[in-house]
Amino acid sequence: MIILRTVREMQALAQARRAEGKRLALVPTMGALHEGHLALARTGRRIADHVTVSIFVNPTQFGPGEDYGRYPRTLKTDVEALRAEGLADVIFAPPVEELYPNSGDGENLTWVTVDSLGDTLCGAYRPGHFRGVTTVVSRLFNACRPDVAIFGLKDAQQFLIIRRMAEDMCTGIEIVGVETQREPDGLAMSSRNAYLSPEERAQAVVLYQAVTAAKRLIEAGEQRSQAIVETMRKTIGGAPLARLQYAEVVDEKTLQPVERLVSGQVVLVAVAVFFGTTRLIDNAFVRTP
């Protein structure tokens, strides 16, 4: 396992491996690796011949009041976790100026955007967030030249936007989603869980409970979006420290809110909740019976 810091080295290595006929996987992460990330890398091991895990805390996907500064940076333990299980051939951990090469001129000028899919859910509350994500992922694709890229379905909206971007941009890169990994009580694994106090941590399970309740309702035949949202709101309301940002039912293709579910339609039920300044999300894809 080697650690690369520059785009040039990364491109040269990818080119050499491709020339050997190897199938290359990329697992983009912001580090602070947990079991969720390791599940992505294990998927990479299974479906490709060569796995690159990128570790880069991307400044352009954080809003002004968000946690860019305090986002956990734990490269040493990240490297150890990947090495212990032999999960990566390459760790690509570039400094900011490698992926934003002209930022010395001032602000970043070049952006990759996906219209409309980023307008709802998290996108409505984090303006510019998905633009930052698609921009950095495009650059990681250019730097790492994978055949397949692997993302967690916990960030469902991000997954759908990136898949659309990869298709639209003719990257030829297959986008694979991996099921959300969960703590024993059901809390979705997230690097931001580390911010939670013990009390907050205990109550954070309501996100999973809300999503699960919504899923059961739909599977039991409920088609009124309002009733499903009401159930999620009530479940989140059961946690005194939780402050709901949104609870929504959207179409999995357009990500636009659905009023009445149609038989056979796949929807995404999704919640975002603050505990103090820590923002957590959870969601599930559900097929309407």
Add this chain to the structure above:
Amino acid sequence: MIILRTVREMQALAQARRAEGKRLALVPTMGALHEGHLALARTGRRIADHVTVSIFVNPTQFGPGEDYGRYPRTLKTDVEALRAEGLADVIFAPPVEELYPNSGDGENLTWVTVDSLGDTLCGAYRPGHFRGVTTVVSRLFNACRPDVAIFGLKDAQQFLIIRRMAEDMCTGIEIVGVETQREPDGLAMSSRNAYLSPEERAQAVVLYQAVTAAKRLIEAGEQRSQAIVETMRKTIGGAPLARLQYAEVVDEKTLQPVERLVSGQVVLVAVAVFFGTTRLIDNAFVRTP
């Protein structure tokens, strides 16, 4: 020389050539090839081992009132021109749905934009034009995977925006500019010259004359942008059929208007002129003495 129509075939071929250690050049064109395009392909032959010429009339870079529909499409003679001189190994001529694969869903959602550099000159008069250019060029880069891409300096603003985009996006692709090719009287070669009536064609030389006059003025020590612009305006005014859109002096890095030139500064002097509904441009980079 082979003609490819799909992104998948193009990527497979590029991958095979790269694996052989070949240096790949891409010459993106909209077809209707003239000597200017052939000069780009000849440059490709000189600096690379393998030349792909793409021919694609890109819908997203044309505005609503512009000439997308009537833009000349002459694939057969284009192919012959390239074949006659052995200038291309591959002609990549995809249908629209290959580069806009989800347009069946409605409009295109995914865009590559370069802020600020597209706000002046042509960008000010053709909203969305450069967004269309950077979007399609990114897709052509992903489809053709070149080491070097070659563009005409006649479209100077386009060249500077694409170079910035290629750098910012970590493409690793070298962007090469080739001097404007001209008719014997100085008119810059352009596929749109074919739209001109004989009278318009005779008068169209004023663009070159205006740019040349501006260049001489600067080289003679003129530093007041207003005086330089005035000279260009007057020269264009000498052609009764010409309608000036803009005459400007901008900094070559920021593309922002310059009021007073500074010794050593490189500026771009640029004009856009209508003859009837035909829009022509010309320009020159000039170093202030």
